[in-house]
Amino acid sequence: MDSLVTSNIRQRPLRSIISVLGVALGVALVMVFTGLAHGMSNDLQRRSANVRAEIIFTRPGSIELTSSSTNLSTKYVELLKQIDGVESAVPVIRYFYPSGSFGLDQVEGVDWDGFAKMNNIHLVAGHAPRALDEIVIDEMKASRNHPVGSMVKLFGDKPYRVSGIYSPESGARVKLSIESLQNALEAPGKCTYVLVKCKNPADQVAVARRIDQQYPGNKVQFTRDVFTSVENSIPSLKIFLRVLVALAAVVSALVVMLAMHTTITERTREIGILKAMGASRRYIISEIEREALLISAMGLVLGFVLAAGAGFFIHKTTGLIFEFGWLWALVAGAIGLLGGALGAFYPAVRAANLDPVNALAYE
Amino acid sequence: MPSIVRAEKLEKVYRVGKVDVPALRGVSLDVNEGDFVAVMGPSGCGKSTMLHLLGGLLTPTSGRIIVDGEDLTASSDAKRTDIRRRKIGFVFQRFNLFPTLTAEGNLRLAERIHANGAEDPDRRREILRLLRLEDKMHHKPLELSGGEQQRLALARAVVNRPAIVLADEPTGNLDSENSSIVLKMFQELNDRFNQTIIMITHNPEAAAACRRIIQMRDGHIL
Numbered sequence: 358m359d360s361l362v363t364s365n366i367r368q369r370p371l372r373s374i375i376s377v378l379g380v381a382l383g384v385a386l387v388m389v390f391t392g393l394a395h396g397m398s399n400d401l402q403r404r405s406a407n408v409r410a411e412i413i414f415t416r417p418g419s420i421e422l423t424s425s426s427t428n429l430s431t432k433y434v435e436l437l438k439q440i441d442g443v444e445s446a447v448p449v450i451r452y453f454y455p456s457g458s459f460g461l462d463q464v465e466g467v468d469w470d471g472f473a474k475m476n477n478i479h480l481v482a483g484h485a486p487r488a489l490d491e492i493v494i495d496e497m498k499a500s501r502n503h504p505v506g507s508m509v510k511l512f513g514d515k516p517y518r519v520s521g522i523y524s525p526e527s528g529a530r531v532k533l534s535i536e537s538l539q540n541a542l543e544a545p546g547k548c549t550y551v552l553v554k555c556k557n558p559a560d561q562v563a564v565a566r567r568i569d570q571q572y573p574g575n576k577v578q579f580t581r582d583v584f585t586s587v588e589n590s591i592p593s594l595k596i597f598l599r600v601l602v603a604l605a606a607v608v609s610a611l612v613v614m615l616a617m618h619t620t621i622t623e624r625t626r627e628i629g630i631l632k633a634m635g636a637s638r639r640y641i642i643s644e645i646e647r648e649a650l651l652i653s654a655m656g657l658v659l660g661f662v663l664a665a666g667a668g669f670f671i672h673k674t675t676g677l678i679f680e681f682g683w684l685w686a687l688v689a690g691a692i693g694l695l696g697g698a699l700g701a702f703y704p705a706v707r708a709a710n711l712d713p714v715n716a717l718a719y720e
Numbered sequence: 721m722p723s724i725v726r727a728e729k730l731e732k733v734y735r736v737g738k739v740d741v742p743a744l745r746g747v748s749l750d751v752n753e754g755d756f757v758a759v760m761g762p763s764g765c766g767k768s769t770m771l772h773l774l775g776g777l778l779t780p781t782s783g784r785i786i787v788d789g790e791d792l793t794a795s796s797d798a799k800r801t802d803i804r805r806r807k808i809g810f811v812f813q814r815f816n817l818f819p820t821l822t823a824e825g826n827l828r829l830a831e832r833i834h835a836n837g838a839e840d841p842d843r844r845r846e847i848l849r850l851l852r853l854e855d856k857m858h859h860k861p862l863e864l865s866g867g868e869q870q871r872l873a874l875a876r877a878v879v880n881r882p883a884i885v886l887a888d889e890p891t892g893n894l895d896s897e898n899s900s901i902v903l904k905m906f907q908e909l910n911d912r913f914n915q916t917i918i919m920i921t922h923n924p925e926a927a928a929a930c931r932r933i934i935q936m937r938d939g940h941i942l
Contacts, residue, residue, distance in 0.1 A: 361829060364820035630816045633777060634876075635805025636833045637798065713777045717816070 362648045379612025380656025383605035384689045388664030391685040396678035407527035409476045410552035411561040417576045425451045427544045442564040444556040447471040448548035450538045454512050465529040466538025475554050483521030489537040491520035498530040609696030617704040628708045629716025638709035645705035653697025724916050725751040730783035743769040745939035754914040758927035761936035767920045775808050775886045776800035788883040809877030811887040815869040817861040823872050824857040827879050834880035847875045867898030887919040891926050903929045
């Protein structure tokens with residue numbers, strides 16, 4: 358294709374590559390961050406959806422998004438079972454600890470038989486945790502080279518043996534017996550919350566009211582309210598994502614603007630020739646905009662490829678889940694193209710307004 | 721012969737800092753259709769300024785320019801650009817080709833600018849044949865000799881059948897052999913297509929190839 362746009366891009370490969378990388382960086386940033394946020398949110402929701410209990414009984418402030426306390430007596434389990442409308446109740450300890458690979462990790466201590474029965478979870482391999490150093494893990498965790506019998510280090514460097522693999526995924530991916538976690542946390546007779554399953558799920562509001570009346574001062578929550586999406590749990594996440602998107606747009610626009618500004622300075626004489634040939638301002642602006650859009654389109658494709666590669670690599674190394682959405686892909690696409698077009702606009706107008714005689718004399 | 725370029729009492733004063741520098745001091749000129757005019761004179765006499773004014777690249781301080789019936793001096797910048805696009809072809813001393821495009825690409829660009837995207841491959845081939853560049857169509861300017869580059873620049877100037885070709889020392893960067901070839905091409909275009917040409921030159925041999933010679937000095941036509 359013998360056009361000024363493509364030949365200019367080919368003629369200055371380093372500048373073109375840097376511009377393409379600049380746009381790709383912005384697009385990849387948007388895709389990776391939004392993919393990570395959605396992946397984590399959806400993963401949490403999927404796992405939460407498999408908790409069949411309708412009510413969570415706990416202490417006020419015991420469960421936060423990334424922390425929990427083990428300060429609820431397990432004696433409430435038997436007391437809650439006696440309340441009218443309650444089918445079963447199981448204690449759970451949820452514990453967050455610093456992870457070696459990425460921020461925080463979590464484990465749950467459960468009474469396996471009661472927990473599995475309540476939530477329709479079954480073992481697909483091995484057996485339930487019996488010894489204090491045994492754990493069960495879900496299939497996702499197992500797929501990362503953790504077969505039954507392998508060793509997993511928790512809480513930093515404490516070794517635990519995988520005794521079983523369960524399905525479907527539910528709550529924390531790693532579960533110990535509640536005794537084991539009480540022992541590890543030096544909290545005998547304590548748990549974080551009690552999951553309460555109602556005989557009739559439609560009566561959960563009435564059952565919750567009865568629990569609250571019977572044991573005031575504690576916190577009675579509905580499962581559906583607790584396990585909401587990460588995006589809703591962290592009010593500033595949406596703002597963060599929007600700021601990120603805006604920053605990505607600015608980065609793309611600035612990179613293209615700088616590249617186009619440089620190229621127009623380099624090509625001042627050529628612009629003078631175009632003007633001498635009778636090229637209108639509109640024609641000159643459109644040529645420069647077309648070049649910017651072509652660079653942006655290449656950056657867009659590269660950005661998507663980089664984001665997919667980064668998502669795959671991060672998932673393999675940390676286990677974090679990425680889910681790329683079409684909507685955010687469209688946003689990233691719009692950022693790449695609009696950022697490029699807007700970034701090139703000022704240099705394009707500047708070029709179109711050059712004095713032709715001065716431009717022709719430019720060395 | 722009808723007049724195709726008419727300049728009336730053209731004056732051009734450049735402002736350099738706080739000083740006014742007159743370049744043209746009341747130049748009047750008539751060029752008929754099919755003329756091949758040489759403009760000669762010492763450096764700084766106003767030749768290039770006059771050429772730029774006739775091509776609509778500059779606006780005069782005063783005076784009037786009519787090109788093929790259209791008043792350049794009464795036109796807006798956009799209108800002057802449009803007149804330049806439709807009626808004027810430029811040839812420069814330094815060729816001013818697009819180095820990233822092939823010979824054919826340079827011609828096609830001129831066609832696209834002239835006709836908003838439309839191209840005339842027959843005319844292009846005819847011009848390339850006339851200027852003996854048919855076998856250089858896919859070469860980039862830097863792969864051509866100086867003479868070939870200037871012939872290509874000439875081809876680009878005339879490919880859209882302009883009313884006038886304005887040439888600013890077209891042989892200034894060429895050796896005598898290539899100068900002679902390029903001048904013959906100008907003559908052939910003038911003879912064969914009745915192409916009106918106004919050419920600035922310092923070279924008396926080049927001027928001798930023209931039908932009419934205009935001498936300038938100190939912003940005046942002598």
